[in-house]
Amino acid sequence: MRISVIVITVTLVAILAYSIFDLRADNAAPAAAQGWFDHETDVLEQRVDALCKAIEQGQSTDKLQAAFRKARLAYKPIELLAAYYMPYTNQFINGPNIPEVEPDEKNVIIQPEGFQVLEALLFAAPVRPDTAAIRMEARRLRSSLQRLQGKAGSQPFTDAQLFDAMRQELLRIASLGLSGFDSPEAEHSLPEAAAALHGVETVWHFYTPRVQLINPALAKHTEALLHTARRELQAAPDFNALDRLRFISKYLNPLTINLKLAREALNIPYARLPHFLDPAASNAFAKGAFDPVFYAPNNARAFTAEQTALGRRLFYDPVLSYNQQRSCATCHHPAKAFTDGLRTPAALPGEALVLRNTPTLLNAALQPAQFYDMRVAYLEDQVQAVVHNKAEMHGNLEEAALRLQQEKEYRQLFREAFHIAPPEINGYRIQQAIATYIRSLVRLNSPFDAYMQGDTTQLTAAAKRGFNIFMGKAKCGTCHFMPLFNGVAPPDFARPEVEIIGVPAAKDKAMIDADSGRYGVHKIPLHRYAFKTPTLRNVALTAPYMHNGVFNTLEEVMDFYNNGGGIGMGMDLDTQTLPADSLHLSQREQQDVIAFMQALTDTTAF
Known part of the structure; x- marks a missing residue:
């Protein structure tokens, strides 16, 4: 009897504890994350100030490099929140060292700023560092940090956003951190990846008490994965020594799965907005993780099997070319991953050579721009450009539509696909159908x-x-x-x-x-x-x-x-x-x- 009373009492205490925590669920972890972020940005500011001071004092290159490493190590734990909540400002803190130009302002070059620019200046051995340029870049970095601090409190954190940020950071570590993407000169990627993982670990800790009450095994396993993964990164003797395949499959992928399980156990909802990478997918390698219509125009986001079948039929039909002898499949052979095996495709008789190699159409939907020069955004526009290209098909979609209106089988296929009468068969419907077929060619089963x-x-x-x-x-x-x-x-x-x-x-x-x-x-x-x-x-x-x-x-x-x-x-x-x-x-x-x-x-x- 006494044992039963103790068990009941402990159970009631656990329920009461969770109820109290649940009452504060909308606020507790996000508030803690906000406080931690504010503190860590102050630490980062101090590290950058120390770097600026070392530059002003004319310290040796070795000391400047050491100060730089400490500064970016202070940035990496907050990267998940800086990149998620303030992506534009974050670009000027740790964006790629590549100038950018907007097409509508082609005479205005946006010069890169931040850690990666400083890294190139400080680690460009054997060239003597440009002290004036380093000083200027450090000041710019300091200004960007002030903007980061100013924006930090303007948008309250939420549970859903913090779980998204943790998940994104794990993928950022796997794809960019482990590859050395943002540390090409200093080759400090693995310690920095460990620091970034520590940031994920810290935010996770704000949720650990709630997860422990619901699923203690999940909380314990996640904690062990985070701790061991960070230790392995810290213990790697050099950049090339890490077994990245093992690290991703043993730690980062399971961690992403655990975040999903914890999120769902805590009833933290997923955003209903379209996502290229499904936030509810187990990880980036899960089947169906990527949305093939994410980069499609709004009127093409909902498609049917009938539209795909029509697009496939049109893809293999030479009816679109001027002489009705060349189809899309002429240059895109399935057995060659929808390429043609030629250096460049054969041009139509009497036309100039096609300058570029035929690209694969497999997974073409999983990119926001088409052609080697990225001149169009949508697959629909790619279809139009190829059909109308004099060297490739020299066709006309509207003329082809008129021919299709005369064919009984196509009239039926268009009716099933788009619920339209023959007079409504037009060039854009052809584009839509073929683009829909190409979007069906997502193949991530290697x-x-x-x-x-x-x-x-x-x-x-x-x-x-x-x-x-x-x-x-x-x-x-x-x-x-x-x-x-x-x-x-x-x-x-x-x-x-x-x-x-x-x-x-x-x-x-x-x-x-x-x-x-x-x-x-x-x-x-x-x-x-x-x-x-x-x-x-x-x-x-x-x-x-x-x-x-x-x-x-x-x-x-x-x-x-x-x-x-x-x-x-x-x-x-x-x-x-x-x-x-x-x-x-x-x-x-x-x-x-x-x-x-x-x-x-x-x-x-x-």
């Missing part, structure tokens, strides 16, 4: 994906080594961002990157290809020879490579990158964004990277 979903038998030893080199020593992951391996950086997936790598006109000559790339779209000098970073998924099927198809094999591609791109070949190209230094990859290391890229080949029938 051996690498299976490994990340838990089947560790899917990768060979060479592919495992290759992933670690890809994300580490070879620096491939700093442009081809995991998990999609294209140029759209996680966790925001906001816009694709363009790079100037110095692609040659011929593989054995140090002469840049004449194609001006993105420059041809807006005539912005900064974009001359710049091209969109393409996906590497299914790259084993899409030879030849580069925008002009200059390289026939992945071995040739690896050799080009290993030697520093165009500058490494001997070109005079001061705008090259690819590091010009040799990667010093051995032949085995290059073959391992290729083995990994081959493991990005989809296993799903097309």
